[in-house]
Amino acid sequence: MITAEILTELKAFFSENQMTDSGSDAQPYGNGGAITVFPNSEDEIASLLKYAYETNKKVNVIGGGTKRGFGGTEANADILISLENYKGIVEHVPGDMTLTVKPGTTFKEVQDYLLEFNQKIALDPFLPAHATIGGIIASNDSGPKRLGYGSARDAVIGLRVVYPDGSVIRSGGKVVKNVAGYDMNKLFIGAMGTLGIISEVTLKLRPVPKHESLMLLKFSEEKIDDARKFAVYLLDTVIEPVALEMMNPSLSAKLLNERVYTLAIGFEDVESSVKYQEDFVQKLQPSGTDLAILHQEEAISFWNDFYGNVPNGAVHLADAPTEATLKIGTVNMNVIEILQECQLLQDSHNLLIEAHGGLGHGLSQAVLRGAKEDIVSAIYSLREKAAKLNGYVVVKHLPSALREKANVWGEKQAYQFILEGIKSKVDPNRVLNPGRFVGGI
Numbered sequence: 001m002i003t004a005e006i007l008t009e010l011k012a013f014f015s016e017n018q019m020t021d022s023g024s025d026a027q028p029y030g031n032g033g034a035i036t037v038f039p040n041s042e043d044e045i046a047s048l049l050k051y052a053y054e055t056n057k058k059v060n061v062i063g064g065g066t067k068r069g070f071g072g073t074e075a076n077a078d079i080l081i082s083l084e085n086y087k088g089i090v091e092h093v094p095g096d097m098t099l100t101v102k103p104g105t106t107f108k109e110v111q112d113y114l115l116e117f118n119q120k121i122a123l124d125p126f127l128p129a130h131a132t133i134g135g136i137i138a139s140n141d142s143g144p145k146r147l148g149y150g151s152a153r154d155a156v157i158g159l160r161v162v163y164p165d166g167s168v169i170r171s172g173g174k175v176v177k178n179v180a181g182y183d184m185n186k187l188f189i190g191a192m193g194t195l196g197i198i199s200e201v202t203l204k205l206r207p208v209p210k211h212e213s214l215m216l217l218k219f220s221e222e223k224i225d226d227a228r229k230f231a232v233y234l235l236d237t238v239i240e241p242v243a244l245e246m247m248n249p250s251l252s253a254k255l256l257n258e259r260v261y262t263l264a265i266g267f268e269d270v271e272s273s274v275k276y277q278e279d280f281v282q283k284l285q286p287s288g289t290d291l292a293i294l295h296q297e298e299a300i301s302f303w304n305d306f307y308g309n310v311p312n313g314a315v316h317l318a319d320a321p322t323e324a325t326l327k328i329g330t331v332n333m334n335v336i337e338i339l340q341e342c343q344l345l346q347d348s349h350n351l352l353i354e355a356h357g358g359l360g361h362g363l364s365q366a367v368l369r370g371a372k373e374d375i376v377s378a379i380y381s382l383r384e385k386a387a388k389l390n391g392y393v394v395v396k397h398l399p400s401a402l403r404e405k406a407n408v409w410g411e412k413q414a415y416q417f418i419l420e421g422i423k424s425k426v427d428p429n430r431v432l433n434p435g436r437f438v439g440g441i
Contacts, residue, residue, distance in 0.1 A: 003021055003023055003034045003035060006034070006035055006057070006078060006079065007019060007021070007035060009051070009055075010035070010037065010048070010051070013044060013047045013048060013051065014037060014038075014039070014044065014048075018037060018038045018039070018040070018044075019035060019036070019037050019038070020035070020036050021034070021035060022034065022035060022036040022080060023035070023076055027068075027075070027316075028316050028399045028400065028401070029068040029069040029313050029316070029397075029399060029400055030068075030072055030073070030074060030075045030076070030400030030403075031060050031062070031068050031069075031071075031072045031074070031075075031077075031080075031400070031433075031436070032060065032075060032076045032077070032080050033059070033060050033076050033077045033078060033079045033080025033081075034076050034077075034078055034079070035078070035079050035080070036079075036080045036081075036082055037079060037080070037081055037082065038082050038084065038085045039081065039083070039085070039086055040085055040086060041086070042160070042162065042168065042199040042200070045081065045086070045162050045197055045199055046162050046166045046167070046168055047166065048079070048081060048166075049162055049163070049164055049165065049166045049197065049431065049432075050165060050166025051166075052078070052079060052164075052431050053164055053165045053166060053429055053431050056429060056431075057077075057078040057079055057431070058077035058078045058079070058430075058431060058434055059077055059078065059079045059080075059081060059164075059431050059432055059433070060072075060076075060077040060079070060080045060081070060433055060434075060436075061080075061081045061083070061138075061193045061197055061432070061433055062080060062081070062082050062083070062084075063082075063083050063084065063103060063104055063131075063132030063133075063134045063135040064084070064106060064127075064130045064131055064132045064135060064314055065130075065312075065313050065314030066126075066127045066130050066131045066135060066312050066313050066314050067131075067135050067138075067139050067141075067313055067396070067397075068313030068314065069311065069313040069325075069396075069397040069398055069399065069400070069403075070139065070192070070313070070395075070396050070397060070408075070436070071192055071403070071408055071409075071433075071435060071436035071437060072400070072403070072433070072434070072435045072436045073400065073403055073404045073435050073440070074400075074434065074435060075400060077434065081197065083102075083103050083104035083132065083134055083197075084104050084132075085104060086102050086103065086104040086199075087102050087103075087104035087105040087106075087109070087132075088101070088102050088105060089101055089102075089105070089110070089113060090102060090200060092113075092114075092117070094117050094119065097119060097204060097205040097206070097207075098157065098202060098203070098204055098205065099114065099121070099202065099203050099205055100158075100200060100201065100202045100203075101133050101200070101201055101203070102133075102199070102200060102201075103132060103133050103134025103135075103137070103197075103198045103199065103200070103201060104132050104133075104134060105132060105133050106128070106129060106130060106131065106132055106133075107121070107123070107125055107128040107129075107131050107132070107133060107136060108128050108129045110133060111128070114205065115208065118207055118208050119205045119206065119207060119208060120205065120206055120207075120208050121155060121203050121205060121206075122145075122148075122149040122150070122154075122155055122204075122205070122206045123136065123141075123142060123149060123151075123152060123155055124142060124143040124144065124145040124146070124149060124303075124307065125141040125142065125143065125307070126141060126143060126307050126308075126310045127307065127308060127310060127312055128307055129308075130312060130314060133201055134197075134198050134201070136152060137152050137156060137159075137188075137189055137198055137201055138188075138189075138190070138191065138192055138193045138198060139190065139192060139396075140152045140153060140189050140190030142363075143306075143307060144243040144244075144245035144264065144266070144306075144356070144358055145242045145243045145266060146358065146361050146363065147241065147242060147243055147244055147358055147360040147361050148240065148241065148242025148243065148266075148268070149242065152189050152190070153185070153186055153189050153190070155203050155204060156172070156185050156189060156201060156202070156203055157172050157173060157185070157202050157203065157204050158170065158171065158172030158173045158185070158200075158201075158202035159171045159172060159184075159185050159188055159189075159198055159200065159201055159202070160198070160199045160200035161188055161195075161196035161197065161198055161199065162196055162197045162199050163195075163196045163426060163427075164195075164196065164426065164427040164429065164431040164432045168199070169184075169196075171183075171184030171185050171187070171188070172184065172185045172202065173202070187422070191437055192433055192436040192437045193432060193433040193436060194423060194427070194432055194433045194436055194437040194441055195422065195423065195426045195427065195432070196426065196432070197432070209268035209269055209270075210269070210270045210271055211267075211268070211269065211270060211271035211273075211274045211295075211296065212266070212267065212268045212274070212295070212296055212299050212300065213266070213267050213274050213278060213293060213294065213295045213296075213299055214243075214264060214265070214266050214267075214293070214294040214295075214298075214299035214302055214303070215264075215265040215266075215267075215278060215281055215291060215292075215293050215294075216256065216262055216263070216264055216265075216291065216292045216293070216294070217230075217262070217263040217265065217281075217285065217289055217290075217291050218252070218258060218260045218261070218262050218263075218289055218290040218291070218292075219260060219261040219262070219263065219286075219289055220260055220261070220288070221249075221261070223261075223286065223288055223289060224261055224336060224340070226286040226288075226289070227246065227261060227263055227286075227336065228333055228336055229286075230263075230284065230286055231244060231246075231263070231333070231359040232333065233284065234265075234281070234284065235359070235360060237280070239277050239280055239281070240277075241265050241266055241267055241277070241360075242266045242267065242268050243264055243265065243266035243358070244263070244264075244265055244266075244358060244359045244360045245263070245264045245266075245356050245357065245358055245359070246261060246262070246263050246264075246335060246336060246339060246356060246357055246358075246359055247261065247262045247263075247264065247339075247355075247356045248261065248339040248340075248342050248343055248353070248354070248355045248356065249261060249343060250342075250343070250346060250352060250353055250354045250355070251309075251354040251355060251356055254309065254354055255302065255305055255306060255309070260290075261339070263359070264302075264356075265281060266299070266303075278293060309354065309367070310325055310365075310367055310397070311323040311324075311325055311367065311397045313397060321369045321370055321371075322369070322370065322371065322372045322375055322399065322402070323367065323368065323369050323397065323398075324367070324368040324369075324375050324379065324395060324397060324398045324402075324406075325365065325366070325367050325368075325395070325396040325397035325398075326365065326366045326367075326368070326379065326382065326393055326394065326395055326396065327363065327364075327365055327393070327394045327395075327396050328357070328363070328364040328365070328366065328382065328386055328391060328392070328393050328394075329362060329363055329364075329386075329391050329392050329394075330357075330362050330364070330386060330389045330390070330391035331362055331389065331390070331391070332358065332359055332360055332361060332362035333359065334362070334389045334391065335357030335358065335359055335362060335364050336357075336359075337385070337389065338355070338357055338364050338366075338382070338385065338386065338389075338391075339355050339356070339357060339364070341381075341382060341385045342355040342366050342382070345378045345381055345382065349370070349374040349375075349377060349378045349381075350370060350371070350374055351368050351369065351370035351371075351374050351375065351378055352368070352369045352370060353366055353367070353368050353369075353378070354366070354367045355367070365396075366382070372402055375398075375402070375406075376402060376405050376406050379393065379395060379406045380406075383410060392410055393410060394408065394409060394410065395408040395409075409437075409438050409439055409440070412439045413438075413439075416438070416439045419437070419438055419439065419441055420439070420441060423437075423441045
């Protein structure tokens, strides 16, 4: 009855083919809606949020759905806003190397468009063919090349955001150099859509590198201390890799058919610079290790497999094992201890754990596959290990039935009251993406 009432009221803003009754859809990751609405414009997004704000309706937001298993403990809100039709390039200024794009555009679509101009967005999100720009920005998603690229917070120079009450604001600008002051962009990047719906993103671009290579340095368990010493020394040299990512034996076995610890060292530059850096690394290669070098298409192919080897919240196979994705933050060299802990937990909890971490930036990611109880137990064990290293564990993907048990964000931190205060100020009616951000905001 309530669903029919909402559908009737929304006909004032949307045509019938822009709305669907989705409350009965079987969706193991939750974060859905009794009604799904497909806006085609910023005005329609604003009208919908204004309606929800004034009638006290709860609203979830989705793009490609890859991050549907990230945060939130409710199956459905009243309304699910899907941005899959709100996509496309708004403005591209090749000379200024800036791009303005709508949030429903997938990362691959944007990169394919920019390739004609020999430009790209310097980000490396997971599932690039399905992940949308809006979802990447809202979750501040990044991968191993964060070492050289930075994160979404470094790539975004301007946003248009629809507040929960339907008002529209602009933060930042459309040029790389903006006036000094508080950077409002950072308030929304990584906030999981809890403070507003991003309706437009302006990003700075980079030229496509002339040459790319990937050095794969393989260490046995007995040589892992050599890997630490090698990485510490390398980071203190003039070498500038875009990635310095260690993979645990399970992930190496999946991607390289070798059950060893593998250090992936990525370079992007003109060919002569890449070759110089390769030679430099080869001279430092520790004894008792194996080295393989991939160039251009081979390197790109490896990274494509790497970024696709994670659970996709938009896809669920009924007979598939339970999957979880964890983001783990520590001091950079403690990544090795996290990867070793993953190998131990894999055996003790009867799981498959494919993990990797940046020895430059300190962020690790682990994909766990197996029985529900074993996954939840392993999450708590990893969180305990990370806490001893003054780090943290956040659950990025898990079925909704397990997210509350796994305590997605971990224990509340001392700064929680600041986040609560911002949410209360911007969204006092708690309309947007309930429970999707830190501490269940």
